[in-house]
Amino acid sequence: MRDRPNLERAESRFVVRYHKLYEPLIELIQSLEDLLPPGYQLGDSIELSVKNGNISVKGGGKPVRLVLHDAKQTYVLEVRSNPSSRKQTAVD
Secondary structure, eight states: OOOOOOHHHHHHHHHHHHHHHHHHHHHHHHHHHHHSOTTEEEOSOOEEEEETTEEEEESOEEEOEEEEEOSSOEEEEEOOOOGGGGGOOOOO
16 A cells, blocks of 8 residues: 555645646637537537547537516526528628
């Protein structure tokens, strides 16, 4: 068995490893969010897989929802893509 480090050393090791893991994960999540259309956010579950050198993303985005609760009513605003807007083409 190995000797346990003192508390200060153990805390330092934990913090260093946490930052080495945390910062790249945040950058990965931000990169995935950049791929989504405006008005969408990442879904509840995202799976990344590597197959034959290609990265596969399973999951995707969901519309952003804003829920307003009034004394008498609840208003829900949900951003969705417009299917007809995808048919537009660029004009030179």
